[in-house]
Amino acid sequence: MEMVGGTRLAQLFTSNQEQLLAEWFAQQHAIAARRGLVGEAELRNQFSQFTSLLVTALGASERVDFKSSAWQEVRAFLAEMSAQRARQGFTPVETAMFVFSLKQPLFARLRDTLVNDAPALADLTWTISTLFDELGLYTTEVFQASREQVIVRQQQELLELSTPVVQLWDGILALPLIGTLDSARTQVVMENLLQKIVETGAAISIIDITGVPTVDTLVAQHLLKTVAAARLMGADCIISGIRPQIAQTIVHLGVNLTNVTTKATLASAFVVALQRTGKSVTAGSAQDASRGSRASDGFDSLQAE
């Protein structure tokens, strides 16, 4: 069925602007006020902007085609509105209701004006119904897309946030890993670590996996790859923070970690790193006072060596 009656609809809008606004506003206000997200003035402003764009688009041609260029402005407005509501925390339904709330008031006006012209009433009802469905679906589509963007951005941020490379000492780097290691993360971790090795000229890097919840063969494979890449650059790797359960899993899985130095805690890995780089930490005068209470076992034993 053809969607016709653009000019007539435009007329309907202009002559009933105030009444449409009042009825639409009653429905919208209930949603917006309950959420407390959009002010009354802003809603009114949005509505008048929307209807004026709608009237322009409807008046452009007798045939109503949402996909034609005449509707470009309306699409842009709806896209902006949906994206904004997606950010403000509206649900997709509430966003689509921005458009759908106009249906009922419009049908009421149609019935009043075309009470004696049944064919025209049927035609226009069909046009309005189809058009507003398209408009509503369009808002939902844009809403979904902008939510998707938010998710993608958060994923990227998470990826960057979760892979810091820390310099513990001159020539010693630490890479505290938190969360599950997948291929994409391993790639980022590896690149960050290697870049930092080049920047700092570090001879030893400690990969701490205290925050890695599970180690399966794939994760172990990724770890070994990182170690191999660092070794190719000329830096030794120590894997630390292996929890008892993880040690058991690694052995049960038959993962071969014999070529890599492993330590239970970051502290003991650090001690090894200091020894290998020929450095030592000695207890200073500040610790003399607390020497009676056995200050730091690791550092004391290091000093003894």
Next chain:
Amino acid sequence: MERIPILTMGRLLLVTIQVDMHDRLALTLQDDLTSRIVKDGARGVLIDISSLDVVDSFIGRMIGNTAAMARVLDAQTVVVGMQPSVAITLVELGLTLSGVRTALNVEKGMALLTGGGAA
């Protein structure tokens, strides 16, 4: 014909690869290097690949082979200055150069060779 220069530093040889390696160049380098190790009686070889941005499996294997040849001739080989991207590529290719020693730069590589010789 294009050749990669081999510099003598005491009893060490320094090879700096500054051009794109292609297969024939790599093979020529292997020939030159082995004959120089024998002729100079070198104890160590430093291969500086810091200017190398791209490697393929052939070049990767070539580096490993060169190190193995030098070892047979009783000269330690240290590969120095590998770029992060090159390291990742080699690991992805499954070439971890397990028999080859590595260092971050020429200075550290030299310390590795001279320090290892003294010990």
